[in-house]
Amino acid sequence: MKQTPNESLTEQMDKEVFLKRILAVQDSMFRLAKRLLTSTEEAEDAVQEVFAKLWKNMNSLTTISNLEGYAMTMTKNYCLDRLKSKHAAQLRLVHFKHDKATSSLDQQIEDRDSVSQVFDFIEALPEQQKLVLQLRDVEQYDLETIAQITELSEGAVRVALSRARKTIRNKLIKAHQHGIETGS
């Protein structure tokens, strides 16, 4: 039953509910954006951009049951678009980082800080795997939701997740053995 004695009041309540719902996922959106864009500033911009888009289309979105998942999908798409548009620059950046990591002894010593090393391992994963790993391990979504957000099949999610985890496991083992060999 839709009442209309005070339309603007119910409208405002709808807005507040909507705002609360999208603010509830803001941290997940931010972490996902940061994982994909690798820069805090860019991730913040991305989240605000997605917020603005959601806000603008609020009226058509209130019927969506999984607004949170929708917000995550939008974040993912926005970030992947951003990456595509500056792909060349990104590539150069990755190579630069890689060279630095293998050539400089200081860097290698610093990298023994094994936790920060893990982030480098995640960074080196293909985008799809990075995305799936982030959604599962950090955000702890079930596979069905991840499939929705990534617009992949559940099987594809499972495979990508498995590959990502195994790649990292192998690198962890290697790094650990290397650490033992050099006697640290």
Added chain:
Amino acid sequence: MELKQVHKHLERYLESSATLAEEQALYAYFSQPNVDKSLVHYKPYFTAIAQQREERFSVNFKPKLKSTKVQFIRVAAVAAAAIAGVFILQQTVVTTQPSPEEIAFEEFKTNMYLVATQLNKGMQGVAHIETFNQTTNKYLKTE
């Protein structure tokens, strides 16, 4: 958790067949300071992920919740205040800085004052002549 159990969970974890609860158990296991030697290389990963989960979005998103009418009234009020402010400012500028006409008037006034004093001197001179004439007429009787 039993070590054997941890290994089993890890295997399922790598195959993406572990449940969220089983994965949670793994995070709990690796969050303790000491883990088994056979698993120690995994620890940085679980620590890194736990760190990641703590990261927060720190920018405030505050869209307008009020209706557009209220917004318009606010904008109008601000605009009115701004116009009034400019008007008052102009008024004070007028009173503190004299206009060219006023300057000219002041100059004219001083000039006229000077003229007037000179004129008065002249008038006095004329008055002397008048008295002189009277006295002359007294002694030089033409009758």
